[in-house]
Amino acid sequence: MTAIGRSRALSTGILPRVLRKPLGVVSGVVLLVIVLAVIAAPLIAPADPLAQSLRDVRQGPSAAHLLGTDSLGRDVLSRLLYGGQESLAGVVEAVLAMLVIAVPLGVVAGYLGGIVDRIVLRVVDVLLSIPGTIITLAVLAIFNNSMLVAMISVGVLASGAFIRVFRSVVLGVRQELYIGAARVSGVDEPRIVLRHVLPQLRGVLLVQITLFAAATLGIQTGLAFLAFGPPPPAPTWGGMVAEAASLIQIDPWLLVPTGGIIAVTTLALCLLGDAVRDANQERFTFAGSAARRSPAAARAVERPAAPEPSGRSAAGALLAVRGLRVGFGERGAETVVVDGVDLEVEPGEVVGLVGESGSGKTVTALSLLGLLGANGRIVDGSIRFDGQELVGLSNAKLREVRGAGIAMISQEPMVSLDPSFRVGSQIAEAASAHRRLGRRSARERVDELLRAVRLDPSVARKYPHEISGGMAQRVAIAIALAGEPRLLIADEPTTALDVTVQAEILDLLRGIQQRTGMAIVLVSHDWGVIADLCSRAVVMYAGQVVESAPVRATFAEPRHPYTLALLRSNPHDAVPGEPLPTIGGVVPSPAQWPVGCRFAARCAFATDACRQAPIPMVDVGDGRMSRCIRVDALREAVA
């Protein structure tokens, strides 16, 4: 869908959206037919619903009686059409009663807040705890089986739950900026509610009405089933089920049309409600989701020839990634987001993986552990860890590598711990994932690991919500260390933390690395972090590695224009008073990768040759590799 098409779709209302969904259309039409047929019963019913014919008792469906006849020879279809009038009227009465109470109270509570809100919520609590059936039955007893009063009381009693729903929607709307703007500019409050708040409620209102109508239909027919409706011979849907039930051994067919009409109506209401809900949600979330997937263009990108391994020897490497391609989406039509990545990590080496958002560095890191999720898979390439090929390994075999061979810490420490379990239990679980530990030795191990990340062992008793982000990241590191991994993948380990805490975490990582000699792949977009910890930097752009070199050399003389641009846009080096340097343009999405150099569009050095064909990685001396054919020009410019 084009951008224009999308924005037009965004501006349309709920109804056209519902009509675009097959289920919405079908259920809407079914409902409309049922309602119209019931209303028009006197006009379209083939027979008098009360006319008995003892010659035609309990007949199955036929041309004369489309749905057969009952035990008194009355036409079932006609009885259903007339009987629906009572049921549907009951539904309308209950829905209206619910709306009259729930909408004003919900809006007032949500919009005004404070004491009004609290009082309304108390009332709701009471309403929710009253057993509605009993009250409804009591009402029936008091008001002499008046279905009207009973259905109104059903609506009133159910309004509690709906007050809550409407209140929370209004609460959300109230906090939106334009409401605040309207208030500040002096629009009077009732007007704001009418013009701005209520329209937002419309979608939710429709959903709730359909769902409540479905529930109410069940109650209404149920009451009629229990003989609280109009007395026989008047037809009612529930009463007809009761009649069918009494004849179940003689004529089971009667259960089908009588239960069927209730089920079909309920189903149509539920499905319509679902369709409205989906349409409603789309209105608010449409923009973001669909953008990423456009597989055709991605497949058109030719795979560059796998480069020869550089001067570095692969034999001694702890981790050797070759030609890694990772795709997302349907099998066979994946959108490739990591495209031919080579990466080597020596034992004990700290390698930085650098790039902007969308360069594929996190996906590369996750694929090392086989943790791409259900939607992603390794399309091609090889990942050898400690001599073992990881690509194509079963989950059970991979599990043995995870934690014990390769471990991971992630960007958001606060959400990387299970909120329901104590910190200590989570560390202990990781520690005993690969070897059996008794209760005592597990506790000792937890203490030891907490001390290793410079936390007090008492932290083990805390829940994740009781500790700070910095502490949580330390705990996450302790969990990662629990299996004594030989390689740690740290995906932006400090991005979510305060600056002072960042330095502490980096210190901690460095200390642990020096003590244990484990290798680290540090994913980051922050050159400061890379310079602080890493010995080698691997720069990624648009799913490819574009430069790989010792960190010191990378800083002094970048050998790829993208590296140069990244270094220049480092905010730490910005001149005060000058605008922050940035790289013009954005990282192209996988769908838009060009055939030639993927950075060419944003590159000051690009020539026509750059755009013609895929650029291979070339050895540019001193154990450095670059995916650039303009290295000489770059060298001159930097010098």
Add this chain to the structure above:
Amino acid sequence: MIRLIVTRLVLSAVLVVIASLAIFVLMSFVPGDPARTILGANATPDLVARLREQLGLDQPLPVQYGEWLAGVLHGDLGQSVLSGDPVAQLIAVRLPVTLSLLLLSTLAISVIGTVVGLGSAVRGGPLGRLLDTVSLVGLALPSYWVAIVLVALFAVAIRVFPATGYQPFVDGPVPWFLSLVLPVAALSLGGITIVAKQMRDSALDVLGRDYIRVLRASGIRERSIVFKHVLRNAALPSLTVLGITVVGALTGAVFVENVFVLPGLGSLVTQATTSHDLPVVLGVGVVFTLVVIVVNLVVDVLYGVLNPKVRVR
């Protein structure tokens, strides 16, 4: 935690008063005279007046309510207008039936709902779609209709279970259980699908969380991830839904008891409603309110146990 329970209990007491008061106020709107309704149109005014006095109907409404409430506190729920039996006694005889039905249904809804929901979240694909379909059908079919079909299938056609009636637990657990299988099935179907759907949605949500990836990255077994971490975290939202479902099953019990001719509170209150026997309706109302309060309290306590953020030290 204890504060939470105490607050809840106080609120519940207020609730019983409000709910019963509501019924009393409604009674004041009654167009006819209960005494006349009972005695019929041919009764002499003298006779009606005497019955009114006997039933306390000659007192002003607040006094009537006060006396009724005082009685409730002493376990006296008044007398059936129809039979003259104490309401408390009528209820006591029938309570075990409804409670058995409710407990077994709660068990079925929570266990089957959880297993199906979790299973379809983890296995996904066809099982998930099947659950979608079944749950829609389960929601659409009225529980009393399902009950009738169950009777037709299992009790009449292949005679596996008794069609109707109740066997007390004291006469042996097997007949008791067999007599409840069909009612419980009819009562639970809707609840199972609701809980299963909620369980699946929240399990899928949990499976997408970062901490699950971290657990996998630490080499934790998938079994432990699903049954310990996913189940525990997905249980919270499902618990709320389970509570609502069980309260809903109370309503369903009224219908199901009637279909299966179970001598429980549901069929009692239906008969009482038909015969305008208000003290009985009111008494059952109090018991149902108490059940709702207990269910909500249990849900609150379990919620606190499962969610460390609620737990107050």
